Amino acid sequence: MIKVSDLKKDFPIFEREINGKRLTYLDSGATSQKPSVVINEMSNVYTNMNANVHRGTYVLSSETTTKYEDVRNKLKDFINAYSADEIIFTKGCTEGFNFLANSICKELSPGDEIILSEIEHHANIIPWQMAAEKYSLKINYINITESFDLDLDHFESLLSAKTKVVSIVGESNMSGMLPDIQKLNSLIKEKTDAIYIVDGAQLVPHRKIDVQELGIDFICVSGHKMLGPTGIGVVWGRKELLEKLDPVYGGGDMIEEVFYDSATWAPVPHKFEAGTPPYVEAIGLGAAVDYLSNLNMKNVEKHSDDLREYAKKKLENIKGLNVVHTNSKLAGCTFAMSVNGVHATDISLMLDTFGVAVRAGHHCVQPFHRKLNLDATFRATGYIYNDEEDFDILSDAIEESIKILT
Amino acid sequence: MSIEEKVEDYKKTLAMFPNPQEKYQYLIEQAKKNEDFPQELRIDEFKVNGCQSQVWLVPEEKKNKLYFKSDSDALIAKGLVTLIASIYSNEAPEDIANSKIDLMEEFELGVILSPARRNGAFSMLKTIKEFSQKLAN
Numbered sequence: 001m002i003k004v005s006d007l008k009k010d011f012p013i014f015e016r017e018i019n020g021k022r023l024t025y026l027d028s029g030a031t032s033q034k035p036s037v038v039i040n041e042m043s044n045v046y047t048n049m050n051a052n053v054h055r056g057t058y059v060l061s062s063e064t065t066t067k068y069e070d071v072r073n074k075l076k077d078f079i080n081a082y083s084a085d086e087i088i089f090t091k092g093c094t095e096g097f098n099f100l101a102n103s104i105c106k107e108l109s110p111g112d113e114i115i116l117s118e119i120e121h122h123a124n125i126i127p128w129q130m131a132a133e134k135y136s137l138k139i140n141y142i143n144i145t146e147s148f149d150l151d152l153d154h155f156e157s158l159l160s161a162k163t164k165v166v167s168i169v170g171e172s173n174m175s176g177m178l179p180d181i182q183k184l185n186s187l188i189k190e191k192t193d194a195i196y197i198v199d200g201a202q203l204v205p206h207r208k209i210d211v212q213e214l215g216i217d218f219i220c221v222s223g224h225k226m227l228g229p230t231g232i233g234v235v236w237g238r239k240e241l242l243e244k245l246d247p248v249y250g251g252g253d254m255i256e257e258v259f260y261d262s263a264t265w266a267p268v269p270h271k272f273e274a275g276t277p278p279y280v281e282a283i284g285l286g287a288a289v290d291y292l293s294n295l296n297m298k299n300v301e302k303h304s305d306d307l308r309e310y311a312k313k314k315l316e317n318i319k320g321l322n323v324v325h326t327n328s329k330l331a332g333c334t335f336a337m338s339v340n341g342v343h344a345t346d347i348s349l350m351l352d353t354f355g356v357a358v359r360a361g362h363h364c365v366q367p368f369h370r371k372l373n374l375d376a377t378f379r380a381t382g383y384i385y386n387d388e389e390d391f392d393i394l395s396d397a398i399e400e401s402i403k404i405l406t
Numbered sequence: 407m408s409i410e411e412k413v414e415d416y417k418k419t420l421a422m423f424p425n426p427q428e429k430y431q432y433l434i435e436q437a438k439k440n441e442d443f444p445q446e447l448r449i450d451e452f453k454v455n456g457c458q459s460q461v462w463l464v465p466e467e468k469k470n471k472l473y474f475k476s477d478s479d480a481l482i483a484k485g486l487v488t489l490i491a492s493i494y495s496n497e498a499p500e501d502i503a504n505s506k507i508d509l510m511e512e513f514e515l516g517v518i519l520s521p522a523r524r525n526g527a528f529s530m531l532k533t534i535k536e537f538s539q540k541l542a543n
Contacts, residue, residue: 019426343480345458349518353427361458375460375479404431405481 002295002303004387010035010291011385021355024393029173029202029334029381030359031224034288038227041287045280053279054253054270068279071286072269078289078297079219080210081236088242088269089277092233093201094123096220097167099235099272100197103245104165105131113162115194117142117150118371119172122364124199124220128167142168144368147327148175155184159191166196170203170219174365174379175324176308176332178203185215195241201225202332205383206304208297217241227292228285231278242268249274300384307382308333311391315380318395320402324377333382336363337398342405344376350401351378356394409505412493413512420513429515433485440488443477456529459483463491463530465537472499472538486518487530494534502538 008014011033016023025033045067051060053068072084081087090096105114105128114128118141132139140158143151150168166188171178181198188196197218203209204219205226211219218241223232237245247254247265251274256264265271292300308331315323315335324336339347348360360378362369369377380394407415423429447464454461459480466473474491478484490509494502510527518527 343459343483345483346481349430349482350427353425353430376458404427405434 002299002384004385007295008385010037012036012039014385018355018357019353022393024354024356024390024397026380026382026386026390026394027357027359028205028225028383028386029363029379031230032205032227032383033385034229035227035291037291038229038284038287042229042280042284045283050280052276064279064283067283067286068277071282071289074286074289074293075221075234075236078209078293079204079221079236080212082212083239085268086236086239086242088235088237088272089282090220090233090235091231091278092224093121093199093220093222094127096233096235097123097197097199098127099248100167100218100220100237101127101131102248104195105135105137106246107244108135108137108164110136111138111162112164113138113140113158113160114165114167115140115142115155115158115163117168118144119148119174119177119365119368120167120169121173121199121201122366123201124167124169125367128165137164138162144175144177144371148172148324149177149326149328150179150184152183152187156187156191159187159194161192163188163192163194166192166194167199168197169199170201171206171332171334172326173202173334173381174336174363174368174377175326176334177326177328178207178330178332181214181216189215202334205292205300206332207301211236223281223285223288226285227288229281232281232285234285235272239268242272245272247271247274251275253277295384303384304333304382305330307386307388307391310388311335311380311382311394314391314395315398318398318402320406321398324372324374333386334379335381336377336379338374338377339402339405342402344378346405347398347401348378350404351394351397354393354397354400356397358394409493409497409501410507413507413509416489416493417512420515426515430482430485430518433489433515433518434481435485436488437478437481437484440476440484443475447475448477454487454526454529454533457483457526459526461487461526461530463487463533465534467499467541470498471496472502472541474534482518483526486515486527490527490530490534494538499538499541503535503542 013033049063053065072087075087076084143154195217200219201222204221218237221234224230254271254274322338344360358378358380452462452464461478464475473495476487476491
């Protein structure tokens with residue numbers, strides 16, 4: 001069980017007041033707050049052992065390298081990868097998708113197809129669009145139903161021998177939708193030889209993930225959404241697939257041998273990590289993984305589910321508020337909302353005056369907003385440091401804001 | 407009234423509202439008073455880029471003085487652009503172009519004039535200045 005009042009003490013930011021009120025932070029979908037252990041661990045590296053990794057033959061470099069490489073082991077255990085070599089460090093999910101789109105699509109033939117869904121984050125659309133244009137590939141989008149879930153019949157109808165990549169969000173940053181990954185995986189593997197990639201940006205911070213059990217091929221992970229620092233993320237992929245892929249970035253640290261006219265690549269994972277990696281950020285992410293593992297991801301999941309139940313009832317009872325949220329039994333604690341005749345930025349500026357931090361805009365899901373005929377929504381997302389009181393404050397503040405703005 | 411005097415006036419008014427919520431409510435009142443924006447002018451040509459909401463600014467020249475009509479689909483942004491438009495309306499293009507006053511420094515308007523949203527207010531001011539500069543030349 002997560003006891004929020006105790007846990008909040010681990011996060012120094014909650015000592016702050018906003019506009020004279022307690023901070024009600026409901027924007028973890030954009031980025032999570034950081035516990036002291038992450039902040040202190042990064043400070044510790046800079047203070048006591050900083051040196052570039054994989055290079056120096058001295059104590060500092062050896063200590064930093066050991067700490068950095070050990071994060072791969074932590075992540076391997078965290079998502080139950082087959083081996084630590086399958087953990088590729090990236091800047092974040094966006095870089096992860098750009099790497100995968102460039103590297104995978106290069107091997108495809110014109111006319112081959114990629115399947116995405118209508119509710120993807122731009123990070124899981126644009127890299128594929130760019131690659132599709134370059135290699136003459138076709139992108140199909142799975143319809144989203146009126147209750148904001150994947151239309152599985154439509155998905156099945158899109159699967160064919162031409163399908164080479166399926167890349168779908170693991171937990172929607174807009175509707176909270178949690179697709180049945182195992183089911184999708186078996187449909188894909190039954191009908192195609194396509195690669196299945198999961199956008200884990202919102203999923204991995206909130207739910208226990210076992211990539212072996214899910215049977216997927218790749219998952220992109222964002223560090224800063226799971227208590228870690230910015231500028232660090234992970235692509236996990238099956239080793240046999242990673243070995244077949246070419247690197248996208250060239251430079252130091254990713255090579256085996258370099259000649260004036262050619263070069264050979266270092267083994268996986270290093271061939272994908274050119275240049276000095278963000279090793280301090282990676283070590284910070286390691287501390288975040290330890291923190292979440294100590295909480296136990298099953299508890300994190302339960303907390304998210306309980307909070308979602310509570311928040312859903314609370315928000316759906318507000319008069320005049322439209323809530324874009326799935327009706328499925330299971331979903332993420334993420335609610336995009338709108339009020340007829342009131343702009344999302346007005347509501348979010350008003351909420352800020354109550355100390356409530358939410359995001360306003362299209363949350364990098366512009367095509368789906370367009371489909372719903374919405375310019376913008378404001379979005380509240382809950383995480384481990386949020387409790388029922390946060391959603392009580394949000395609800396009251398929304399009601400007050402609607403009164404002021406209408 | 408000169409640009410500087412108008413800014414001073416608004417500064418005094420805004421200072422009467424100690425917290426951000428009251429300041430926003432003041433802007434909302436200004437927005438609600440600004441009703442004469444013709445729907446047909448809500449076009450791309452007059453749209454101010456870089457705002458989180460849609461903002462339109464239409465300049466008009468009468469007897470060597472500039473006037474600005476403004477609108478937005480969000481109330482607080484509309485209040486802000488109404489205020490900015492009134493500061494620079496009824497002024498000579500060269501006075502606007504030469505005005506060194508930094509509204510973002512002068513007005514304490516919480517997050518709407520903070521760097522996070524500076525782009526929006528900044529773009530409104532840039533649009534006004536650019537138009538005035540063109541006419542002043």
